[in-house]
Amino acid sequence: MEMPVPNAAILGRKYQIVQRLQAVLPAEAVIFEPVETRAYECDALTAYRCPPMVAVLPTSTEQVAAVLKICFEEGVPVVPRGSGTSLAGGALPTADCVILGVSRLNRVLETDYDNRFIRVQSGRTNLSVTGAVEEMDFFYAPDPSSQLACAIAGNVAMNSGGAHCLKYGVTTNNLLGVTMVLMDGTVIELGGAHLDAAGLDLLGVVCGSEGQLGVVTEATLRILHKPEGARPVLMGFDTNEAAGACVSDIIKAGVLPVAIEFMDRPCIRATEAFAHAGYPDVEALLIIEVEGSGAEIDSQLAKIIAISAAHNPVEVRESKSPDESARIWAGRKAAFGAMGQINDYMCLDGTIPVTQLPFVLRRIGELSRQYGLDVGNVFHAGDGNMHPLILFDANKPGDLELCEAMGADILKLCVEVGGCLTGEHGVGVEKRDLMLTQYTAADIDAQLAVKDVFDPAWLLNPAKVFPLKTTETRRAA
Amino acid sequence: MIKPKDEIELAEAIAATNGPLRITGGGTRPLGNPVDGTVLDMTGLTGVHLYEPGALTLVVGAGTPLAEIDALLAGENQRLAFEPMDHRGLLGTKGASTIGGVVAANISGPRRIQSGACRDFLLGVRFVDGTGTILKNGGRVMKNVTGYDLVKLMAGSFGTLGAISEVSLKVLPVAETQAVVLLEGLEDQTAIAALSSALGSPFDVTGAAHFAAGLTIIRLEGFNDSVSYRAKALCAALSGFGACQIETDQSQASQLWQEVRDLKAFHDVPGDVWRISVKPSDGPEIGGRLRSLGGQVIYDWGGGLVRALLPEGTDARAHMTGLKGHARIERAPDSVKQQFGVFGSEGPVIDQIAAGLRAKFDPRGILNSGLMG
Structure with missing residues (x-):
């Protein structure tokens, strides 16, 4: 698996970058000793491994924004990570990157049974979302096989499915809104407890964008009453x-x-x-x-x-x-x-x-x-x-x-035969180089154009989803 | 006027044009801000490209009339589950709505609350961007996370990112039967609470609407024995809201939902019509504010979709203070649309992202320019 050559200039500034991150996060939330960064060297696609330069574990949207602002100013690539259960290598680091792990963002912020939604921080695991509403006989429908471990952040990034989506749809059909931090640290809200987009359906394109458009820190999810039986x-x-x-x-x-x-x-x-x-x-x-x-x-x-x-x-x-x-x-x-x-x-x-x-x-x-x-x-x-x-x-x-x-x-x-490369796991690095079998160069360009708008500096998870040669000039700019 | 016969002609026409284009399908939904430009008539791009009832999949040219699609699906006892609204009565338009127009405006109906919006049933699109390049995204299968989901982005983009040439849709079987549970005489707030109760039950409600005149309706669909069981169970669960009636006459039931879907009460009645989406429990709040201005209100989607008939020139958006959601003008004179803007601002950052996307897909700014603001 070809990955971009690490940027020596960034590696040379490692300790300066670590110091800046330590200024906005608790000391134990900034991991940079090689023996410790090894824990983040891969996700569930274990064939490929590379320890990141640094890993950070923020506990609030504000901390995520502060981290991204620093990385933006320093020109450091950021790889967002939920629980690291991706089978496609979506959270595979590069040696010069900061892994932004959302696992400590795991609180339930609001449950509303009258309006049938729950708002959670994105590091919360899929199964524990249902766990939070089970006492009222409600559930969150998308159920990927890894639901015990996988985080909502990863579900949103990959637009995860599961065995029951034949009836209830996949993540994008059950996602009502997100709080998302852009690469420059700007915090935006897309959607909410109401239905449909006010203008362009940006929530629709963020879901499934594999952490390349922004870092989702909170999600508003549709919850349903359980059926009487199955x-x-x-x-x-x-x-x-x-x-x-x-x-x-x-x-x-x-x-x-x-x-x-x-x-x-x-x-x-x-x-x-x-x-x-x-x-x-x-x-x-x-x-x-x-x-x-x-x-x-x-x-x-x-x-x-x-x-x-x-x-x-x-x-x-x-x-x-x-x-x-x-x-x-x-x-x-x-x-x-x-x-x-x-x-x-x-x-x-x-x-x-x-x-x-x-x-x-x-x-x-x-x-x-x-x-x-x-x-x-x-x-x-x-x-x-x-x-x-x-x-x-x-x-x-x-x-x-x-x-x-x-x-x-x-x-x-x-x-x-008329199908596609990936139905619910995502492209990541695993299927990156097959994208041109499904899409023309122009089709790929249209997708790259979306990233250009959200992340003009191409710092968010930049080596994923698209064949490296199609993104080379953008990543080098 | 330009009327391409196929996707290649469409691409050539867009590449060759110098001035702005106004994209039209059947012309039944003149939604959005008024647009100047040469008419780009999409009704030549017709035809069923693929229909596999056993895979619940339909692929058609964007100019295909909706009525033709409905008839084709009905032959296999299937339908478009998102129940698109027919805007002709409300907007006083004639002609035949096209599927491309439905998708471009992300038009849904009462069943949106249970099964999803048009965008949720859209599996793939082909379109031509503002440079004349033919593009595709998604495909024809139910689950597809290959690359970015531009399918969702195209649904509801009102032709401002590209002219849609082909759409691929998930269709669903027609339910064997439907029943409507009716409650009468409830105030808005109580009615919406009843709808929340119904939607929060295990009985799989597929429609939940309230006419502010005091009629509250809840739809159940499925196999005969199941619908009959659930209707009784739901009535029992809602007994605190008063005695329910159950309408099982199929044409009566369909007519009720058509009245909600198409806003029949506002047809041929003067005034502006606004479409407001809020959290369902906020519905009665904004509904009440608008009624106090002399408006009439119809609630759908369990209270979350508030459609209001207001005295001409009323800015419904100005009355949303403290409420999250959005308000759009459905019907008003051009002067009113220009004064308030059909779509509201989403704040500087999101507006800038939207403008950035339009600049990428339509660098010359020629596709339905200004329609969304």
Whole structure:
């Protein structure tokens, strides 16, 4: 992974910069000893590591503004970091950067059940947002797999999704407003507890901008009352085609499940060996969950099972109790861990049109044989967001590179069939160099123009999202 | 007038023009500040480029009439869930609204409170910027975080960043049935509290409106048995607000929501119309202030969308003191629009960012120049 050459002039001024940061932050909030900055050398894309020059841990919007103003004046690149759970390397440092960690900004600022929103500091974890409103039976809908650890700041930066976004939408559909600090230290408010933008939808473009337009310090999030209940049905199929066609028919029929999860045979077998969830040994497996009162759930599941009959499921297990539901979900939730037991793996995140599922799964199988690397597929089928897990051995020279080449081929395939490189993880550094397979140079330029307006000096997370050669002159200016 | 047949002609026309352009679709929504310039008529860019009912995806040329799209979707028992308002009655316009106009103005309706706005259903756009360059962003899949989300930026940019040539939308199935729970005789504040209660329930409310004349309506949609169960459960939950009625006649129910969506009570009645978005519990406050000026008010989105008919020349924005949100002129003579500005200022920093984006996408300032201020 190519990263920009660290700026020697900045490194030469390290202690002067540290002193200025210490003047606006408590001493323990400025981390600059190499032995300590190592803690920030990577996020969840652990294949790439680089300790930052400095890491800071502010506790207020004012402190964030003060830090950014100093970095702006010193011309120091800033890499914002939530909880460091990015699978795309969104928080990967450069050696000359300041990591701005928001993990200490973790307070709930306001909960308003009448108006159905919560305002939190952005370092708060996704799951603890729901935790803060659970006593009133409310929840925050986007639920990325890392929700126990991941921060709202990162969710906003990557426009995170989750298993339940088929019904409730992704972060951008549940984000009402932000407080954001621009690179020069200016604090702005976008949106709030009201709906729709007053003018241009700047909130819409900030969400998913991977920390390149500003540092979000507070977020106003839509909260919803929990449904009365939820229950899944598990179905096994002889072919991926049958399972894919079944998904399409369910969606078309007007039943809107909260989640439709898909696992293929390699993934089912790995999961069984690890979690013993009692899954059938089939080619493809669907877990479909619906919500409502007990009678509503029964009736929706009956409709789904009736639709599935046309696709000859070899196994149908309808949950009748919380215990049965937990067992159906146990394997799916353990899937990533199970694959990790077998070997190192790389998790992809391309999205495809649902109608292309059988073709894409077949092609992935062919690529797997061609590269000699095993692949398990587990993903959100309702919205076509695939997560192929490619297994490789990190200790075997050349295996990571082989795996990356195969990953790139799968993502190009996703784009070819009308999909995209990333559905919910973000581009980061991981998919940066594939951007030109999805967008023309002009399309990329239009996106760079947005960053030019928000961050004219190109100091915020500058080496991410776009191929380095497309941003070179801007970063050098 | 320029009327390109396709995206390439559109790009050539914009690149070749010297003067300002006024972009129009069906001409049913003359919203925004008055704009001078040669008319750029987008109604030649029609056609369904892709419709996959099983993937809930529709890709169409921006000039495609909305009515054609509605009919196409209805054939598969699907619809545009964001329920775009028809502005013709309110603005006294004729013609056929185009999907490009709907997207450019981010037009939504009562279901916005539950399922989202037009921008939330927009999966991708193709457009031509002010230099004549063809650009695309997003795509046709439900989940896409590849690069910046210019799709959201284009929705509601009123043609000031580019002329939209193609849109890709998520569509949803039509619900099997709907029911409306009605409450009568509630004061604004109590009515909005009732709507908050309904929206804060587990019963999946898809519309929550209040006519200041004292009629409060709540919509439930879905399968027959489920709607019938939820309507009864909701009535029980709202018993503290008085006795509910349940309207199950489908055409009666649809008509009620159409009246809210299209502001039927303000059609052909003189006066300016303002559209105000606030936190729902602030709705009755601004509604009350405007009613004391002689205005009439219709609340939607659980109280958060306040649409007011006001004596001509009233500046509703001046009465927002102490309230967060925004106010826009929907209908007024050009003189009033020019006096107050259809869109308010968002403060110097955000106004400067917006101006900066326009300067990047339209460096010559020729696309609907001044429409948003």
